[in-house]
Amino acid sequence: MSYCIASYRIHDDKADFHKKAQSIAVGMTVGSWTELPAAKQESMKKHLGEVISVEVHEPAGGERYADVRIAYPDANFSSDIPALLVTVFGKISMDGRIKLTHLEFSESFLSHFKGPKFGIHGVRQLLGVTERPLLMSIFKSVIGHDLDELTRQFSAQALGGVDLIKDDEILFENELTPIEKRVAACRKAAEAAQAETGKKVLYAANLTGHTFQLKEQAKKAIDAGASALLLNVLSYGYDVLSELSADPDISIPIMAHPALAGAYYPSPYYGISASVLLGQLMRLAGADLVLFPSPYGSVTMPREENMAIREQLITGSLPYKQSFPVPSAGIHPGLVPLILKDFGTDVIINAGGGIHGHPGGASAGGRAFQQAIDAALSGVSLADYAVQGHQELAQAIEIWGGER
Amino acid sequence: MSYCIASYRIHDDKADFHKKAQSIAVGMTVGSWTELPAAKQESMKKHLGEVISVEVHEPAGGERYADVRIAYPDANFSSDIPALLVTVFGKISMDGRIKLTHLEFSESFLSHFKGPKFGIHGVRQLLGVTERPLLMSIFKSVIGHDLDELTRQFSAQALGGVDLIKDDEILFENELTPIEKRVAACRKAAEAAQAETGKKVLYAANLTGHTFQLKEQAKKAIDAGASALLLNVLSYGYDVLSELSADPDISIPIMAHPALAGAYYPSPYYGISASVLLGQLMRLAGADLVLFPSPYGSVTMPREENMAIREQLITGSLPYKQSFPVPSAGIHPGLVPLILKDFGTDVIINAGGGIHGHPGGASAGGRAFQQAIDAALSGVSLADYAVQGHQELAQAIEIWGGER
Numbered sequence: 001m002s003y004c005i006a007s008y009r010i011h012d013d014k015a016d017f018h019k020k021a022q023s024i025a026v027g028m029t030v031g032s033w034t035e036l037p038a039a040k041q042e043s044m045k046k047h048l049g050e051v052i053s054v055e056v057h058e059p060a061g062g063e064r065y066a067d068v069r070i071a072y073p074d075a076n077f078s079s080d081i082p083a084l085l086v087t088v089f090g091k092i093s094m095d096g097r098i099k100l101t102h103l104e105f106s107e108s109f110l111s112h113f114k115g116p117k118f119g120i121h122g123v124r125q126l127l128g129v130t131e132r133p134l135l136m137s138i139f140k141s142v143i144g145h146d147l148d149e150l151t152r153q154f155s156a157q158a159l160g161g162v163d164l165i166k167d168d169e170i171l172f173e174n175e176l177t178p179i180e181k182r183v184a185a186c187r188k189a190a191e192a193a194q195a196e197t198g199k200k201v202l203y204a205a206n207l208t209g210h211t212f213q214l215k216e217q218a219k220k221a222i223d224a225g226a227s228a229l230l231l232n233v234l235s236y237g238y239d240v241l242s243e244l245s246a247d248p249d250i251s252i253p254i255m256a257h258p259a260l261a262g263a264y265y266p267s268p269y270y271g272i273s274a275s276v277l278l279g280q281l282m283r284l285a286g287a288d289l290v291l292f293p294s295p296y297g298s299v300t301m302p303r304e305e306n307m308a309i310r311e312q313l314i315t316g317s318l319p320y321k322q323s324f325p326v327p328s329a330g331i332h333p334g335l336v337p338l339i340l341k342d343f344g345t346d347v348i349i350n351a352g353g354g355i356h357g358h359p360g361g362a363s364a365g366g367r368a369f370q371q372a373i374d375a376a377l378s379g380v381s382l383a384d385y386a387v388q389g390h391q392e393l394a395q396a397i398e399i400w401g402g403e404r
Numbered sequence: 405m406s407y408c409i410a411s412y413r414i415h416d417d418k419a420d421f422h423k424k425a426q427s428i429a430v431g432m433t434v435g436s437w438t439e440l441p442a443a444k445q446e447s448m449k450k451h452l453g454e455v456i457s458v459e460v461h462e463p464a465g466g467e468r469y470a471d472v473r474i475a476y477p478d479a480n481f482s483s484d485i486p487a488l489l490v491t492v493f494g495k496i497s498m499d500g501r502i503k504l505t506h507l508e509f510s511e512s513f514l515s516h517f518k519g520p521k522f523g524i525h526g527v528r529q530l531l532g533v534t535e536r537p538l539l540m541s542i543f544k545s546v547i548g549h550d551l552d553e554l555t556r557q558f559s560a561q562a563l564g565g566v567d568l569i570k571d572d573e574i575l576f577e578n579e580l581t582p583i584e585k586r587v588a589a590c591r592k593a594a595e596a597a598q599a600e601t602g603k604k605v606l607y608a609a610n611l612t613g614h615t616f617q618l619k620e621q622a623k624k625a626i627d628a629g630a631s632a633l634l635l636n637v638l639s640y641g642y643d644v645l646s647e648l649s650a651d652p653d654i655s656i657p658i659m660a661h662p663a664l665a666g667a668y669y670p671s672p673y674y675g676i677s678a679s680v681l682l683g684q685l686m687r688l689a690g691a692d693l694v695l696f697p698s699p700y701g702s703v704t705m706p707r708e709e710n711m712a713i714r715e716q717l718i719t720g721s722l723p724y725k726q727s728f729p730v731p732s733a734g735i736h737p738g739l740v741p742l743i744l745k746d747f748g749t750d751v752i753i754n755a756g757g758g759i760h761g762h763p764g765g766a767s768a769g770g771r772a773f774q775q776a777i778d779a780a781l782s783g784v785s786l787a788d789y790a791v792q793g794h795q796e797l798a799q800a801i802e803i804w805g806g807e808r
């Protein structure tokens with residue numbers, strides 16, 4: 001038989017955790033078991049959930065909790081993420097202090113998904129950058145700006161040598177810069193910048209609006225020359241990402257934004273772990289790049305949670321291409337060596353304020369990051385590299401601080 | 405100018421809450437303000453968020469927190485729920501201990517939504533029941549059952565005189581009972597029961613599968629004679645409910661299931677309040693009936709949160725039809741007077757175990773509830789009513805207990 005396994009952390013001062021686990025395994029599958037006649041049990045056995053493990057923890061001076069794993073037969077749910085989530089966490093999310101901490105997918109379930117269309121390798125191929133970490137920048141401000149202003153911002157970023165530029169996640173369809181117009185304008189600006197720098201740049205346009213029109217919007221963007229899409233996955237549901245990603249006509253990378261994720265992951269008692277939310281499910285659903293709050297800046301996530309997300313985005317235990325991890329928020333050039341230490345080179349260095357806030361402007365901001373990356377990759381300290389004629393890096397260090 | 409206002413509760417031991425509020429109002433709208441040139445400020449003013457109020461609470465011996473209200477100009481986001489949520493809680497959901505507690509919508513925003521197509525009044529009209537609370541029952545177990553078994557369960561429930569019968573939320577598309585077949589079979593059973601009892605019964609079939617196929621699935625169900633639909637709204641996103649509900653071809657009531665809601669509402673520090681999640685947004689998106697965990701059973705929500713949900717589902721301050729509140733889980737006949745005291749008569753009494761667990765079977769279970777409703781409406785105590793020849797009610801009280 002084929003199962004998907006869900007892990008939970010359950011806090012309770014006095015519950016019999018084994019009994020609780022058993023009641024989930026039965027209640028969320030066949031409903032009742034012991035009262036079924038033997039013949040019925042025989043035919044229902046293939047639908048019965050199974051308690052895989054119950055580890056009770058009673059730390060001295062701490063709160064009592066258990067880590068519980070329950071297997072749900074694939075036969076019970078259709079092979080889509082809404083069905084999986086409702087099965088493993090629908091009703092029980094409301095039943096006490098319980099958090100969904102991990103998922104293990106069956107081969108059969110996984111076989112219905114394609115994962116990222118491009119992944120780390122594919123995005124690198126599009127850019128022609130095989131080894132070094134990629135550099136991304138975000139528009140500084142977008143609301144209320146017209147196409148000219150947006151294009152100026154785009155050019156300044158692109159001329160600084162970044163590999164990717166992304167829309168702000170709060171830029172929705174609007175009259176000043178509808179997606180097909182801003183894609184066309186930014187594409188032109190990207191090509192002009194490339195003529196100057198020799199570097200290609202991908203632009204991720206925010207895909208927004210009503211759910212049932214998203215495919216059409218995506219295709220409109222692609223027709224206008226879009227090179228990537230940004231999606232606020234949690235506001236639409238994972239299945240939307242999954243279907244967009246699986247659509248052969250949507251032939252550009254999709255970047256998943258974590259907007260609203262904080263409604264789920266930060267509580268130790270409730271919700272869904274960041275590694276499930278922004279790691280496992282994003283990759284399963286086909287995100288080529290996944291943003292999440294870095295442990296370095298002001299909007300932070302603990303480092304171990306970042307590492308758990310990264311693990312799920314790149315692990316060989318999922319039969320898909322790897323998703324590019326994009327630790328975000330509060331990133332400045334001084335952090336580059338630390339980011340590479342934590343993430344390796346398969347990472348996207350993503351900055352907003354750390355680019356635009358550079359005293360030399362956004363282009364200088366991009367160059368400062370490039371210099372920091374070059375230094376880190378060649379094993380030179382940022383301070384040493386800065387004084388070797390890398391003025392933009394020196395200025396960045398002066399403002400935001402050096403290597404941590 | 406036209407704004408939507410979001411309320412937050414922010415816990416922090418030492419933050420300057422006024423400064424924090426200001427940084428959200430600017431950061432989540434125009435991005436930066438003080439450094440803008442005066443001319444630019446003039447043109448950007450219509451996009452700038454505004455702090456409406458900051459109430460700091462420093463309870464003796466308790467944790468320090470603030471209730472903050474921020475107005476977001478409608479001009480900044482498109483008129484759909486994903487855009488609203490990403491605007492008011494996208495990035496900041498990840499920034500510390502912050503919970504979204506309330507929304508106030510502008511008239512302009514509301515004008516883009518239609519709310520419930522049927523609402524309380526419309527559902528009552530479909531059933532021909534104008535005043536009393538409605539009675540709903542849930543299939544006991546559904547997974548692994550074939551059409552015959554499902555139909556038998558349906559008939560037993562319908563013959564007990566319930567007004568509505570709903571699928572379990574974990575019944576997905578499957579080979580044994582695909583939606584069009586079970587709708588057709590249950591419709592036949594409903595008509596047969598009606599011929600016997602004289603009572604109409606609505607059947608809410610669970611709408612599942614891939615997002616972009618949901619409309620087609622819904623229409624397939626309607627062609628097969630569906631009289632209502634159940635939707636796991638949070639696994640698909642509110643916009644899917646909104647678009648299904650606004651579709652003129654989907655001309656039957658939609659019932660919203662709260663599956664996964666517990667990932668958002670229970671923490672005092674994080675997430676989204678139950679009254680926003682299962683009250684405001686469900687009605688805005690057009691749910692005719694909304695299920696939520698009752699305060700009475702085992703899977704519980706505090707009574708005041710139930711009342712806050714109810715308020716949002718029926719308040720006259722939203723220009724839509726009212727959504728039917730359906731407090732669920734752990735409901736037995738003894739609770740009926742309490743439910744009516746809390747909710748009034750515009751409520752759906754919804755039971756699973758309290759119907760199927762009746763010693764006389766599901767039909768007797770339905771009759772016990774009907775008797776409890778009759779007693780409560782005529783001001784007779786359940787105990788008195790039970791001894792007046794209402795045996796099913798007497799049996800129910802014996803098992804589950806009497807009036808609370």
